[in-house]
Amino acid sequence: MRRLLIPLMLALLALTASAAEPFTVELLFTHPYVTGTAPNNLAWSPNGQRLAFTWNEGGDRFRDLYLAEASGRIIRLSDLQDLPRDARAKDERTPDEIFDETDLDNGVSSPVWQRDGKTLWFAYRGDLFRVEAKAGARPERVFHTQxxxxxxxxxxxxxxxxxxxxxxxxxxxxxxxxxxxxxxxxxxxxxxxxxxxxxxxxxxxxxxxxxxxxxxxxxxxxxxxxxxxxxxxxxxxxxxxxxxxxxxxxxxxxxxxxxxxxxxxLPLWVNLPDTAQYYIRSLDWSPDGSRLLLEVLPRTMQERFLLLADAATGKVDTVWHEADFAWIPDNMAQARFGPEGESVVFCSEASGWCHFYLLPLDGSGEPRQLTSGAWEVEKGWTTSYDRRSVFFTSSEESTAERHLYRLDLPAGSRSRLSDEPGWISSFALPEGGSKAAVIFGDMTRPYDLYLASGRAEKPLARLTHSPTAEFARYDWFPPEYIEIPTSDGKSFPAKLWLPRNGRKPAPLVVYIHGAGYAQNVDRAPWGWDDKYHRLLAQEGLAVVDIDYRGSSGYGRDWRVDIYRHTGGKDLDDAISAARYCVQQGWADSTRVGIWGWSYGGFLTNMAMFRAGDVFLVGCSVAAPNDWKNYNLWYTTQRFTFPEQDSAAYAQSSPITFAGGLQGDLLIVHGLQDDNVHAQDTIQLIDRLISLGKRFDMLLYPREDHGFQRDASDVHVFRSILEYLQEHLVDGGEVEAAAGE
Structure with a gap:
């Protein structure tokens, strides 16, 4: 049945394509979003009968508090966007700053139930509010402090x-x-x-x-x-x-x-290791409240320790230790007590893939592996209230899908709870564990809130409908899913967006997703980059979106293939993607570009500096260009420390290879970026100037790492489109979708 449903849905979309309106930059990147604003911040009532969440049902930015009752009825509990703001004694803000305070307000967050199940608390504007969980209730600002x-x-x-x-x-x-x-x-x-x-x-x-x-x-x-x-x-x-x-x-x-x-x-201070140089990534109380379970990483991030702390004395014992010559990833940053507090559940890549293990605390043996196979458990898993079950999402069905599973700890058996092909991005479980709230999207539906069974595989029940009425007026055509061979005998998945005008071979853009350790090839193509790539395909460009070396979801070996050398095998994968698309007849080898944001910007710059014979055009946004400038935990994972391996930093930083620039490069950065500071771009352009290299640049004075203002989004995405059109497409003419 599943194999029949996807082609049928895609065929129905194709029937409406000829009458569909064209995409524009303004449509895709101006609030309210036509694809909607998906619910988040899920919180079940203590009795598991009602669900609180934040949402904007009109697709706008500001989120209010909502309640889903057992009947499925949705109630809005807050309407705070027009709440008067505190006056300032001396307000020297510019008109733009005053406007931003309201326009960029993301609304309420962090709902939590009072244990009587009648009242919800939430955060807004730095204060705590409460509201009765019933229709017509008015929120009360309980705290109002500076x-x-x-x-x-x-x-x-x-x-x-x-x-x-x-x-x-x-x-x-x-x-x-x-x-x-x-x-x-x-x-x-x-x-x-x-x-x-x-x-x-x-x-x-x-x-x-x-x-x-x-x-x-x-x-x-x-x-x-x-x-x-x-x-x-x-x-x-x-x-x-x-x-x-x-x-x-x-x-x-x-x-x-x-x-x-x-x-x-005074607080009882737990007797943690003497050194101050470590991370605590996970904390869990035993069912009787007598012990704390901790997961601790030293500063090198190449070891992890599971510790038991006595809550009465503060004494700590080590119950498990493992090491990795590269680094211990964040998707393993969780450990929980098992049934009766007599065991510990945790994830490890000991098998080469992230899987569950159960460690008895009576000293009777080594951890027992509970799941296995060439697939991964996602972070964000949780145990049931009685600790006899673990609920998690994984890639067992397909690397491009995420389904919800229940693992029975005493029996060691697991069952799948969701059936629809697509992607569950997050979920929340009530204390009883009889059901779960999930945020789910698939090939035809943007992300929304659904209910899943907590006991057996059943169809998801939809609770919210986030896309606006305009959504149906457009042809949300899907990508093709392909497998690309690498230069060293492996392969990786990709999403391929072919031009809607049918041109082959077409100008090609290789897209590099952000973060590095992330996954972009999914069967729920509703990210901001997916929407943009539909626009590029509409305008005559082919786009290949790749899960290059170092991406998450493909096991430990794929993850650590970039250890001490980013811009090595991941760049090889980008080159392989371009060449494969040319070999298949989809792309014109003389018209290949590359673009990306954050880590994607980094790899774009590396490609333009080191593979100028393949990539003629690049658009790089918010790129780290010298890893010595970037934050501690991210760089430690991939390169250790500069004083320990300066060569790893040098060979992995675009600024080292700036002299290799041959093609056309657009460099973009927000000057308020507090993740990848604009320093990285300033230092790179200074180097390019000293080398006599030509480049193009856009700076956004008020933007952070991910742009917040609609005007900035429209401007940057229009500018990238125009740049690609000018340098990759015959004639250099920009179509109406660019907003002209």
Whole structure:
């Protein structure tokens, strides 16, 4: 049945293609989005009967709080976009900055249920609000302070709500509103409950007995601040960012346990390793609240330790250790107690693929592998309330799909819970585990909220419809899915968007997805890049979107093939993609370009500098050009430290090879980028100037790493289209879709 459904749906889309309206840059990248704004921040009520989530049902940016009842009825619980803003005593902002405060407001976030199941709390504008979970209720702003509050979490018995405020931790008694302060040493440098760069965990973690909670204190005393200038005001202003770059140090870490009934007592500090140079990536309480399970990585990120901490004494024991000569990836950053707290569930790549293991805590043996095969468990898995089941998504069915599964820990058996071919991007499980809320998209439907069974494989039940009414007026044609051979005998998947005018061979653009360790080839082509590639195909370009070496979802060997040399085998894969498309007759070898954002921009620059005989045109956005400038954890994973392996940094950085530029290169960067600082682009263009190289450049003074303003999105995507048209397409004429 599944094999019949996809061709049928695609055929139905094809029937409407001739009457469909053309895509434009404005349509695809201006709010409200025609493809909708998918729900997120899923939170089940304590009894598992109702689901809270944030959403904008009209496709706009601002998210309000919604409630799905057991009947499937959707209720809107907030309408806060027009909430009056606090007056400023001395407001020196520009008109653009004042406009941005409202226009770029993403709305409410972080809903959490009070344990009575009648009230929801959520965060907005740095404060905590609450609202009754019923139609017609009005949200109440419980806190209204300059310091701001967040990370609200309720004790299991419902007596306390803990939260963070001004680098400290507080607890509010639910019945009386009485508040007690649980830590008193918070400051700009000492941050209780999170808020530091190069860290994983934030917030507070209640023990099941409701008597105590755990938190992490991060100490950044003496750390340098990176500067991000803003040139758009009357005077140049600077934002200071606490962040370490390659080879830097980690924040000092302390793990504390506090009791709201003994608020004046000092925290019990867990006896963590003496060195301050490590990450805590996972924390879980035992069912009886007597122990904490921690996953810890040293600064080198080549080892991991599973630790058990005694909640009464703070004593710590190591229960498991493993190492990887490259690095331990983030999709393994989770460990949980099993049934009765007598075992530990975790993921490992010991088999070459990320799979589940069960470790007995009585010392009776080694971890037992629970899943196996040439497929991967995705991060974000969770255990049921009784800890007898694990719910997870994986690529077992297909690397281009993600389905929901249930793993029975005592029996060691698993069952698939979703049937439709597509991609589950996230899910949430109520305490009973009888069902799950999932965010799902497929070949014909953009991402939306659905219900899945928690017990057996059944069709998904749709709860929301996010695409706007305009959606049906356009031909959302799908890509082709192909497998491309590599130069060293392997292969990788790709999405191929062929020009709608049927031209073969066509001008070709190789697209490089961002992040490096990510996956873009999926059977839910609704990302911003998928929408853009439909536009490029409409305008006569072929696009091949590749999961190059280092991408996630394809096992450990594929991941570490770029270790100590990015721009090596991943660049080879981009070259292989171009050559394969030429060999198949899809692409013109004299008209091949490449483009990408972030890591995609990095590899675009490497391609233009080192493979100018293949790539004639490049469009590089927000690219890291010298890895020594980039953040600590990312560079440590791939290159170790500059003082340890300077050659790895040099051979992996585009700035090293800038002299090789031959073709036409458009360099783009947002000057407010706090991820890949604009410094990387400034240093690269300085090098290109000194080498006498010609290039084109666009700077966006008010944009961050991912652009926020619709006008900037429209401008940058139109500019890239025009650049590709000018240099790859005959005549250089830009069609109407460019917005002219």
């Amino acid at each position: 310091e701001g509050e967040g990370h609200a979490a309720f004790s299991r018995d419902g007596r306390w709500m803990a939260y963070t405020a001004d680098k400290d931790i507080f607890a509010r008694e639910t019945a009386t509103g009485r508040t007690v302060q649980l830590t008193r040493d918070g400051s700009d440098d000492r941050r209780n409950g999170g808020g530091a760069y190069d860290t994983y965990l934030e917030g507070v973690f209640w023990a099941p007995d409701s008597r105590k909670l755990a938190f992490i204190q991060y100490d950044v005393t003496g750390f340098d601040k990176l500067l991000i200038p803003d040139y758009t005001g009357k005077k140049v202003e600077v934002t200071k960012q606490q962040r370490e770059i390659a080879g830097g140090r980690l924040p000092g870490i302390k793990l504390g346990i506090v009791n709201p009934d003994s608020a004046w007592g």
